[in-house]
Amino acid sequence: MSGTGTTTATRADHCVVACAESWRNAGEVLASPMGTIPTIASRLAKLTFSPDLLLTDGGALLTGDVPAVGAAAKVVEGWLPYRQHLALVATGRRHVMMGASQIDRYGNQNISCIGDWSRPRRQLLGVRGAPVNTLNNPTSYWVPRHSARVFVERVDMVCGVGHDRAAAAGPSASRHHRLVDVVTDLGVFDFETPGRTMRLRSLHPGVTVEQVVDATGFTLTIPTDLPYTRRPTAEELRLLREVIDPEGLRIREVPA
Amino acid sequence: MSRNKTMTAEEVVARLDSGMTVGIGGWGSRRKPMALVRALLRSDVTDLTVVSYGGPDVGLLAAAGKIRKLVAAFATLDSIPLEPHFGAARQRAAFELVELDEAMVMWGLTAAGQRLPFMPVRAGLASDVMTVNPSLRTVTSPYEDAEELVAVPALRLDAALVHLNRADPHGNGQYLGPDPYFDDLFCEAADEAYLSCERIVDTADLLEDHGPQSLLVKRAFVNGVVESPNGAHFTSCAPDHERDEPFQRAYALAARDPASWRAFTDRFLSGDEDAYRAAVAAFHDEEASA
Numbered sequence: 001m002s003g004t005g006t007t008t009a010t011r012a013d014h015c016v017v018a019c020a021e022s023w024r025n026a027g028e029v030l031a032s033p034m035g036t037i038p039t040i041a042s043r044l045a046k047l048t049f050s051p052d053l054l055l056t057d058g059g060a061l062l063t064g065d066v067p068a069v070g071a072a073a074k075v076v077e078g079w080l081p082y083r084q085h086l087a088l089v090a091t092g093r094r095h096v097m098m099g100a101s102q103i104d105r106y107g108n109q110n111i112s113c114i115g116d117w118s119r120p121r122r123q124l125l126g127v128r129g130a131p132v133n134t135l136n137n138p139t140s141y142w143v144p145r146h147s148a149r150v151f152v153e154r155v156d157m158v159c160g161v162g163h164d165r166a167a168a169a170g171p172s173a174s175r176h177h178r179l180v181d182v183v184t185d186l187g188v189f190d191f192e193t194p195g196r197t198m199r200l201r202s203l204h205p206g207v208t209v210e211q212v213v214d215a216t217g218f219t220l221t222i223p224t225d226l227p228y229t230r231r232p233t234a235e236e237l238r239l240l241r242e243v244i245d246p247e248g249l250r251i252r253e254v255p256a
Numbered sequence: 257m258s259r260n261k262t263m264t265a266e267e268v269v270a271r272l273d274s275g276m277t278v279g280i281g282g283w284g285s286r287r288k289p290m291a292l293v294r295a296l297l298r299s300d301v302t303d304l305t306v307v308s309y310g311g312p313d314v315g316l317l318a319a320a321g322k323i324r325k326l327v328a329a330f331a332t333l334d335s336i337p338l339e340p341h342f343g344a345a346r347q348r349a350a351f352e353l354v355e356l357d358e359a360m361v362m363w364g365l366t367a368a369g370q371r372l373p374f375m376p377v378r379a380g381l382a383s384d385v386m387t388v389n390p391s392l393r394t395v396t397s398p399y400e401d402a403e404e405l406v407a408v409p410a411l412r413l414d415a416a417l418v419h420l421n422r423a424d425p426h427g428n429g430q431y432l433g434p435d436p437y438f439d440d441l442f443c444e445a446a447d448e449a450y451l452s453c454e455r456i457v458d459t460a461d462l463l464e465d466h467g468p469q470s471l472l473v474k475r476a477f478v479n480g481v482v483e484s485p486n487g488a489h490f491t492s493c494a495p496d497h498e499r500d501e502p503f504q505r506a507y508a509l510a511a512r513d514p515a516s517w518r519a520f521t522d523r524f525l526s527g528d529e530d531a532y533r534a535a536v537a538a539f540h541d542e543e544a545s546a
Contacts, residue, residue, distance in 0.1 A: 060434040081435040082283055082309075086359040090378065112355065113346065117388050123346035125337060126310075126330030132359040132379035158384040169382035172403045176378070 009232045011185060012037065012250040013240060014204045015144075017232045018188045020045040022140040022181045023095060028052040029137075030062075030080075030088060032096040036253045038142045040069055042097075043244045044236060056080055069245050086132065092176055094137040098130060100182075102155040103141060105197040105218045107179040109134075109160030117157050130159035135166075138178045144253050146184035148217040163196035185254045186212050188229055193221045202229040260425045263480045265295035265529065268450040271480070272296070272415055275324075277305040279365070279411070279446055281418030281439035282491065284334045285311040285499055287431075289419035289452050291487035291529055293317065298528070307411050309361065309438065311491060312507065315341035316525075318350060319517065325352040327411060329361055333504055340511035355388055356380070356408070362438060364411035369444030374407035381406055416446035419488045420473065421496055422462060423453040427478025428471060430462055433494035436472050443477040452482040454496045484529070489536065502543055503536060 009017075019041030023031050031042040031053045039058075043066050046053045055063050057073050060082070064075030080088065088094055101124050102110040111130060115121030133139055139160060143150055158165060166177040182189040187203045199221040200212060205228050213220065232240070240250070269292070272278065282288040293313045302322045308314050310331030317323050319341040331342035345351060356364070363375035376395055379385075386392055386406070395407040418439040421432040429451050431439070443449035451473060462471065487493075490500035490507065510520035524535045 079434075082358075082437060083362060083441075086362050089359065112384075117355075117384070119349040120346055123338070123343035125332065126328065127355050127357055127383070127385055128330045129358040131357040131381075131383040131385050132377075134383075135378045135381055157388070158382075161382040165382040170404060172378060172405055173381040175403075 007234055007237065009237060010251060010256045011204055011206065012254040012256070013232045013237060014229050015183060015185060015254050016041045016044060016240060016250055017236060018183045018202075018204070018229050019097060019142055020048070022097060022183065023050050023053060026050055026053060026095045026138070028054070028093075030054040030056070030094040032056070032094055034096070034098050035142055035144070036069065036249050037144065038097040040240070040245050040250050043069070044239060047239055047243070048236060054078070066244070068243065068247075069249055070247070086129065089129065089132050089136045092137050095140070095180070096133050096137060097140045097142050098133065098160060100141045100143055100150060100160070102150055102152045103143070103182065104152055104155050104162060105220075106162035106164040107160070107182070107191060107198065108155050108158045108162030108165055109141060110155035110157045111159050112157040114156055127157070127159045131161065134161040134177060134179070135173060136176050138180050140179070140181040140183065143182065143184040146186040146212070146215045148215055151216040151218065153218050163191060186215065189220070197221060199223065200226065202227045204229045205231070258426045258475060261427050261478060261481045262425050262456060263482060265291050265452065265482050265484065268292055268417075268480050268482060269295045269299045269301060271448065272299075272301050274301050274303045276414040277307065277412070279413040279416040279442040280306060280308040280313045281416065281437060281442045282311065282313070282488070283309040283435070283437045284332045285491040285504065286334065286435070287419055287433065287437060287488050287493050288313045288491040289417040289487065290489055290491060291484040292417045292419070292450065292452050292482065294525065294529060294532060296322070297525060307361070307365075307413060309358070310339065310342060312339065312504075315339045315511070318342055318345040319511070321350070323351040325354065327354040327356065327361070329356055329358040333508060335499065335501060336504065336508050340508050344511070355385060357383070357385055360385070360406070360408045361411065362441070364408045365438060365441040365445045367408065367410035368412040369441055372410060374409050376405040377408050378405055380408070411445060413442065413446035414448070416442040416449040418442055418449065418473070419452045419484070419493065421454050421493065422457050423451055423481050424459040424462060425456055425481060426459065427451060427473070427475035427481050428459065428462065429453065429473030429478065430466065430470050431472045432466060432470060432496070440472050443473050448479045449477050450480040450482065451478050452484040452487045454485055454487065454493060456481060456483040486533065500536075503539060506539065
């Protein structure tokens, strides 16, 4: 399947390209990916259409080269310990792609816990930096398994702030609030609707609208003229297979 | 010559009282003052309010029932995303949680160190951090913008516990890894701070191989220094030692049920720090021969 000669792109390849597109035109900012496919995607974006992106090694170093996932960088161009990273968020010079255990139609995201917060049915990560992220710098989401358990009518704890909550809280909350994309294993979603609710923007090849609707616990806006997610170019496939992810970690996250 | 502040982990814990607010340095499963935490586990000090970028420090104290209230944005083992004891304790509502955003914790500690009542931040607005912490207040900018921001209250600590790579006997602490985390802030936010380190060296030797910017903690903010080689175990303390991943996996596995956790505490946590080190060495011998 992963023969370098073929131009056939897997579902995982489409997911990577769709995530990478979130950082197109992001400018000279830190790309902050959470998870395997967003990490691969940020490196693909940097090696192709967004060369000005800053990338970290996942720790305190800004890398000057673009190593394969899991490999150490050979060149370091900067230092970003946690204290500076948290402060950088408030400068806005960052575009983060977070995960979501739950997300609703307005883009409210939960990674803290499932059930009643005071005694959760399942404790997850905690709120982490989702509040500071969503109020200060552009935010996208990556969901590797699109399901009605993730795409819910109402999230149990609002960690990342969605459009309705930001608007209701007033100008200080909405001033720098910007949700860009939600990418899943089924398609790409955005909030380009009059009510700033979630819209299906493109389907990955091989996915049907019915599949997406069945796996979503709220009503999506579905345009009549619905495109497919763009195919990776031959050069992008070469970079993925030979440079960024020769081990195929992306296929482990989204199986073919 | 300033005071010699060297002491043992037991002497540190003897200075702590039940009911105190204790800040713990490091981040997740990285450079946690684990030898001090283990000494705390052996003591009868309890009913603590713990402020931490949480890792197994929070897990162990929660499992031992020593936390009354936790102030945190998360608890994680990094290579294992969910801290098992933290999760289990939350799911039985074992302690009160003040769940704050990561940046709010940093600015709360900063306010405490700067002797300010609060710091204004955007983080938290419109999120359920405001809902689950009804005591959080907002503040309106007195300038033309009139922005309404969150007033993160100062996170003042009775005591701070941190672990660094090197220190001198007077409490000057040095980090040699890539990230200082927030250990200096924890010390400045605390009435008393206790610093354990991999090795105590003469003041004159601190800068033998390293620049002055590696001197993170100043002695004016430190009340006790403990030499504790491998004192962050099983969390990482780069460059002195990496995280002990096989041991962390054993910890996380044991935390899954009460019987295996009892066996783990009997084997590793029933004696003093020397006994702990010996039990860990025996664990690795077994792993190597398995």
